[in-house]
Amino acid sequence: MRIEEELKLDFQDVLIRPKRSTLTSRSEVDISREFVFRHSGRSYQGVPIIAANMDTVGTFEMARALSQYQLATALHKHYEERELINFFQALPEASTVFYSMGITREDYEKFYRVKQEAGDAIAYVCVDVANGYTKSFVDFLHRLRDAHPQITIMAGNVVTGEMAEELVLDGADIVKVGIGPGSVCTTRKMTGIGYPQLSAIIECADAAHGLGGLICADGGCTSPGDLAKAFGGGADFVMLGGMLAGHDECMGEVAEIDGARKVRFYGMSSRTAMDKHAGGVANYRASEGKEVLLDYRGPVGNTVQEILGGVRSACTYVGAHKLRELSKRTTFIRVARQLNEVFGQS
Numbered sequence: 001m002r003i004e005e006e007l008k009l010d011f012q013d014v015l016i017r018p019k020r021s022t023l024t025s026r027s028e029v030d031i032s033r034e035f036v037f038r039h040s041g042r043s044y045q046g047v048p049i050i051a052a053n054m055d056t057v058g059t060f061e062m063a064r065a066l067s068q069y070q071l072a073t074a075l076h077k078h079y080e081e082r083e084l085i086n087f088f089q090a091l092p093e094a095s096t097v098f099y100s101m102g103i104t105r106e107d108y109e110k111f112y113r114v115k116q117e118a119g120d121a122i123a124y125v126c127v128d129v130a131n132g133y134t135k136s137f138v139d140f141l142h143r144l145r146d147a148h149p150q151i152t153i154m155a156g157n158v159v160t161g162e163m164a165e166e167l168v169l170d171g172a173d174i175v176k177v178g179i180g181p182g183s184v185c186t187t188r189k190m191t192g193i194g195y196p197q198l199s200a201i202i203e204c205a206d207a208a209h210g211l212g213g214l215i216c217a218d219g220g221c222t223s224p225g226d227l228a229k230a231f232g233g234g235a236d237f238v239m240l241g242g243m244l245a246g247h248d249e250c251m252g253e254v255a256e257i258d259g260a261r262k263v264r265f266y267g268m269s270s271r272t273a274m275d276k277h278a279g280g281v282a283n284y285r286a287s288e289g290k291e292v293l294l295d296y297r298g299p300v301g302n303t304v305q306e307i308l309g310g311v312r313s314a315c316t317y318v319g320a321h322k323l324r325e326l327s328k329r330t331t332f333i334r335v336a337r338q339l340n341e342v343f344g345q346s
Helices: 060-067 080-090 105-121 133-149 162-169 187-191 197-210 223-233 271-277 301-318 337-343
Strands: 013-018 031-038 043-046 047-050 071-074 097-101 124-128 151-160 174-177 214-218 236-241 254-258 259-266 291-295 330-336
Touching: 013 223, 013 291, 013 301, 047 060, 060 080, 060 301, 071 124, 080 097, 080 105, 097 105, 124 133, 133 151, 133 162, 133 337, 151 162, 162 174, 162 197, 174 197, 197 214, 197 223, 223 236, 223 301
Parallel strands: 047 071, 047 236, 071 097, 097 124, 124 151, 151 174, 174 214, 214 236
Antiparallel strands: 013 330, 031 043, 254 259, 259 291
């Protein structure tokens, strides 16, 4: 047993200090990014925000809606093969949509069959497990990279620099960062495992960037300001679940409760998700997610505009003409947690 004394931070522990700026309007800020991925060699251009691969967020409908704003979507992995084939075959070339999968033999065989028919339309793959520290995960990543060198792979989740480095060296173009910060994730409560998300982003970004890799901050954002902090901390992409939940495109169940329209939202390790997709919680594990009811929020477009406006405004406060400049112009100021709790800052 050992104890690390070094301070670790979450989004609510900091604010970004403003700096002098020559920008005269938020409209002058370019919040798109351009990348060339280390392993696949593919080029990317778009707004680096990704809808999470949750079955109430990562839907076909969400992908179509977000593509209009140059945002990406990681589809959930529970669609049928024919549905996926038809979707990818009809996908516009400029869209960024990740095929999501686990690491079982069945997961790969399904992917192989879909890829055989959809062909190059599947350019992005998200390999998603709760624990990215296992040998089986790393071995699978090796095999997938060897078999499909031209595909851009996002893989995770991890929270430490040394593992981010290993995944980049093992074939990941983008390392997914975050264990336990999501609004409907209970991993930290159930297992005691986790890492403050902002510090995880800063440390993993430093490690991955040194090897030419990229990171995606996954979880913990509850407001546009949190996205600004994630990008300011070095995240190349940010993945959103709860902030994009509750909309028409989520295809969730809408219920009328006390005269208000509510939508179910749950973690993919929750009892609700496992009852739906796996026939229940296996007898060797516990649920690590929960279900909540969110206010129905209508079309996702208004929320997207709010998110993009917040990030664009953050750039103006520090004088960043482009999103890629934000991390270079970010100085974080620690804020006492007690003040956050009193004033509701996040």
